[in-house]
Amino acid sequence: SALLCAAASMRANVDLILAANQKDMAAAQARGLSGAMLDRLLLDDARIEGIAAAMEAVAALDNPVGQVSESWERPNGLRIERVRVPLGVIGIIYESRPNVTADAAALCLRSGNAVILRGGSESFHSSRALHDCLVEGLNAAQLPEGAVQLVPTTDRAAVGYMLGEMMEFIDVIIPRGGKSLIERVQRDARVPVMGHLEGLVHVYIDGKADLAMARDIVVNAKMRRTGICGAAETVLIDRQCLATHLKPIVEDLIALDCEVRGDAEAQAADPRIVPASEADWTTEYLDAIVAIRIVDGVDGAIDHIARYGSQHTDSIV
Incomplete structure (x- = not known):
């Protein structure tokens, strides 16, 4: 109450x-x-x-409060909760x-x-x-x-x-x-701490992802609130859907005044993309800026996130 x-x-x-x-x-x-x-x-x-x-x-x-999340009984009959x-x-x-x-x-x-x-x-x-x-x-x-x-x-x-x-x-x-x-x-701190270090959120677009859904998710993840730690900072796109998915996603972001940076392959596919540096993969922008990298499937996305991510929030579309 x-x-x-x-x-x-x-x-x-x-x-x-x-x-x-x-x-x-x-x-x-x-x-x-x-x-x-x-x-x-x-x-x-x-x-x-x-x-x-x-x-x-x-x-x-x-x-x-008071909920029993797990319980078991020992061989001697002692019940532990x-x-x-x-x-x-x-x-x-x-x-x-x-x-x-x-x-x-x-x-x-x-x-x-x-x-x-x-x-x-x-x-x-x-x-x-x-x-x-x-x-x-x-x-x-x-x-x-x-x-x-x-x-x-x-x-x-x-x-x-x-x-x-x-x-x-x-x-x-x-x-x-x-x-x-x-x-x-x-x-x-001299008391216990629970916390993460930074956001650096990734969205991975799989080669079989529905384009309309992918566009909606990327726009929402990046542009709904750019200044929060849960906002997307890097979009990873499967090379298999590069030809169909990259340009519409970039179009949506640019229409909302988001600066789009990307690797050489992304730039070659869409000249509106600004060159990304190595630092972009580890930058939490907290602003209307996003970095795009082209990867080889989910394994490539995992490799990128394992190297650059913060283990805060990452998603697969």
């Missing part, structure tokens, strides 16, 4: 959340942040509705995406955990407005306000304090953001 009440509060306070977000957006624009960063930061009516709907979706999930229990207090450190404030709080509460949220300074006002709605939900459900805490400062020293001075209070740290943030957390 806390999550449902928080979602209702977000819908009732859209104007306050938008006003807070405008403060963050104005400060970010004054600092000259990139278009990708501004897109991460921006909230509008549709995105706030999406955040509220996500809260309700999490609330509808089965309660994992693996039971899901909360981790305790989770510290989540993230950057400029204010929706993470709500998403992280919802997942932690649903799994029986308390959470300390430390968002990026860019989204400070937006996160505070969302946190106010979360607190309203906690109060409505008669849960302690301290179950979801937001670090009340933009001082970067707070991150260091969470990583190195709160071992008695935080059971695990989860970073969510760019490579530099995650590297710092993994380097400096």
Whole structure:
């Protein structure tokens, strides 16, 4: 009920959340942040509705606490069960995406955990407005306000304090953001860390892939939100469908103002493609840029991903 009440509060306070977000957006624009960063930061009516709907979706999930995920009996008759229990207090450190404030709080509460949220300074006002709605939900459900805490400062020293001075209070740290943030957390934390280093997502188009489906998936994977770690950065195309699939996919991307880079074979097939360098295969653009490489089937795609990928998210069409 806390999550449902928080979602209702977000819908009732859209104007306050938008006003807070405008403060963050104005400060970010004054600092000259990139278009990708501004897109991460921006909230509008549709995105706030999406955040509220996500809260309700999490609330509808089965309660994992106390579930028996595995059980077995020893020869001596002793029965052993693996039971899901909360981790305790989770510290989540993230950057400029204010929706993470709500998403992280919802997942932690649903799994029986308390959470300390430390968002990026860019989204400070937006996160505070969302946190106010979360607190309203906690109060409505008669849960302690301290179950979801937001670090009340933009001082970067707070991150260091969470990583190195709160071992008695935080059971695990989860970073969510760019490579530099995650590297710092993994380097400096004195508590356990759960996290990936970077996105670098691949989409592989197999020679037998349906063209219409492949086009839709590539456009969605790359252009839906270019500034998130789950956005596609590299498209691998099976040489068997080079003649039929490459140009339509490139056409779709260019029509959406996406810069398309590629290897020599891709360039030869479509002169609109900009030459890719070796660095492109390991670059997380977080922008409207994509790299295309032609490979020999699924084995060629696997070889490329094994060499250059981050093991974050990869897909086969």
